[in-house]
Amino acid sequence: MSKKNRNKLIDLLQYLALRSFGMCVQMFSIDTALFLGRVVGDLVYWSYRKHRARALENLRLAYGSTASEQWIRRTARGSFRHLGMLAMEVLYAPRLLKLNTAFHYITMKNMGAGMRVVAKDGPAILLS
Numbered sequence: 708m709s710k711k712n713r714n715k716l717i718d719l720l721q722y723l724a725l726r727s728f729g730m731c732v733q734m735f736s737i738d739t740a741l742f743l744g745r746v747v748g749d750l751v752y753w754s755y756r757k758h759r760a761r762a763l764e765n766l767r768l769a770y771g772s773t774a775s776e777q778w779i780r781r782t783a784r785g786s787f788r789h790l791g792m793l794a795m796e797v798l799y800a801p802r803l804l805k806l807n808t809a810f811h812y813i814t815m816k817n818m819g820a821g822m823r824v825v826a827k828d829g830p831a832i833l834l835s
Contacts (some may be wrong), residue, residue, distance in 0.1 A: 708754060729798040736805060740795040746793025752784050 730739050752759055762783040770779065801810060824831045 732795055732798045733762065733802045737799060740799045741792050744792035744795035745788045746791070747794065748788035749784070752787035754821065759787075 732743065735743070763779060766774065766779045766783055774782075820835055821831075825833070
C-alpha cells in the first residue's frame, strides 16, 4: 500500500461491504455463485472501457494477424468472465473447503518429491 493518508472509515466500510457480499455469495450454491461471477465479469467487461481496450490491445499485440477480431473479443470477454468466477471462488472457498470436505474437491497426484521438500526445515514453494 502507498504511504499516503488513508481514510480509516472508508477502509472499514469497504471491508464490511466485501465481507457482506462474501456472506451473500456463500448463501448460494457454487454453480449459482459461478454464474454470478460470469455476470460480474460481463458487467466489468462492458462498463470499464479502459480495461476492455487494454485487454483487446494486448491480445492483438500477442496474436497479431493470426487471430480474428471476433476471436480476440471473445477471448477478452472470456478472461473478464473468468476473473469474475475466480473472485466468486475465493469468496466461496471458506464454505466449500473444510477440513473434512477439502479432499472431495482436491486431487493430488505424484506428491512424493514435493512432500519430501515440504518435510525438510527449509523454505518450499509448491505450484499447482
